[in-house]
Amino acid sequence: MRLDTPTLFLMTVVVTFIVGVLFLLSWSQDRRSRALAIWGVAHLVGAGASALLCLRGIIPDSLSIGLGNALMLAAYGLIWSGVRSFEGLRPAYRIALAGGLVWGLACLVPAFYASLPARIALASTIAGSFCALSAREILRGRVEPLASRWPAIILMSAYTVLYWIRVPLALFLEPPPASRVVESPWLPVLCFVGVLFTVAIAFVLMALTKERAERRQRLAAETDALTGLANRRAFVGRTEARLAGGGDPVALLLFDLDHFKSVNDTYGHAVGDGVLVAFAHLAEAVLPPGAVLGRMGGEEFACTLSGCDLATAARIAERVRAAVATVSLAAYPRLRIGVSVGVAATAPGEAGEFEDLMRQADAALYSAKRAGRGRVVAAEPVAYGLAA
Known part of the structure; x- marks a missing residue:
């Protein structure tokens, strides 16, 4: 079966939305894990951003290009804030939302807004930076032995590379005409890869929270409640x-x-x-x-x-x-x-x-x-x- 670009766009929206709902359902069962709630909101924001991007050419570009990408970058920032929360750090919401704000301000500059390579370079730099920061925070918490920690680091790092490699490609390769961006053969590939990474990263983040809960239960079962020593x-x-x-x-x-x-x-x-x-x-x-x-x-x-x-x-x-x-x-x-x-x-x-x-x-x-x-x-x- 051949998947065309609109079908892949729709699949991206649906999958991202379902993942966000699953995160929030998991959080409702474990309210102590605030990271689950942050990741849930991040994916719902990402689903909304994907929907706006899918409607390019149907709705005004200010909504599709401007607001859609701003929300997408904010979603990546929230994922990083969720990782910080998971590792016991304070979520940096202002920095997380700053990526979308920077994008919105840049779009007010006519020369930037008219340049597709510049837009790709900025969006890829910001999104890749949040992925890199997420990988770094998970790496810094490696003292806590969780089986899914390294898969999460590898996935976040791979996502970082995929985003950052788009920067030189956008700057040095001849971009397609703006009117034919949606027809590019690379767009379905990017959508499909994005869906795979969304599912894979959601899986390892869920696994991390589950492994931590199981580890805490195991430690509690092996610990003397009064002294904190081994029972x-x-x-x-x-x-x-x-x-x-x-x-x-x-x-x-x-x-x-x-x-x-x-x-x-x-x-x-x-x-x-x-x-x-x-x-x-x-x-x-x-x-x-x-x-x-x-x-x-x-x-x-x-x-x-x-x-x-x-x-x-x-x-x-x-x-x-x-x-x-x-x-x-x-x-x-x-x-x-x-x-x-x-x-x-x-x-x-x-x-x-x-x-x-x-x-x-x-x-x-x-x-x-x-x-x-x-x-x-x-x-x-x-x-x-x-x-x-």
Whole structure:
């Protein structure tokens, strides 16, 4: 089936409008994601702009060429503002709308308005710049691992190149007569490519928001609500992954806050919760980079250290214990915080089992409590995988 230019124009309008509606429907289900609303409005504006451009020759050129392109450039600016919002930045609406304003002011200059190459060069420069800015913002947010981030960067960059390459082509190639622009064989190709990019970019932007929502849900399911540390399930999973690797030794530090029940009984659960949060923050500050710290439940915490033998792990545990012992609260001068620590570690080259390592650390922790609390006890290493 042969698609003529009017049919492709109509398809562009319909597809862009549907994409905008889908963005707004997604936003209605997740009002926290303002980027979805901005992208929805951007595509609806783009659909209106496409409709005006389709009617060239039927409506006055001031509406088709002037207003249509101004709205299209504003739509690209809004897409960039939506990307900024997605990346946690403030949407730059004034800059986003400035592209359309610059176009409108340029069209008031007779020499510019009469020059098709000049119009193509300016519109392509502005639209390509917004695509480039969008690609840059998505790239800058790559610290957040989202699978669709790189496809989005590649698509935005490709769209940038397609727009910017039109600038030298428009300036150095002989343009068709203004009356025959609609008859150009390249126009259907550009329309079709534009529709493909619209759908592809909408898909990856939708995918980015979905992946972020799923990642936040996963992190929430793996995070202790009070302290912000890994909960027991997440901690066990991360430790088992380290143990399965073998090679370097893995140490497990098991912490238990001393006399924590009396803290709750004497000062109340609010103060008790504060003590738990304070310990979590203090331990994170003292522990070396790469340590996995989690809350096992109640007043019990655990830490995994990779590439750390038993003696080194015991020294690190002692630093945490000593730091906790120095904590004092001006509002509660009689409140003292202490911690007992049990330490266990695998031998180099052994892929230990979490339950075995946990059993050793728990036994060492029990020994620390029985010896008077407020101390570190290291368990004797066990050779894993050897039958008795």
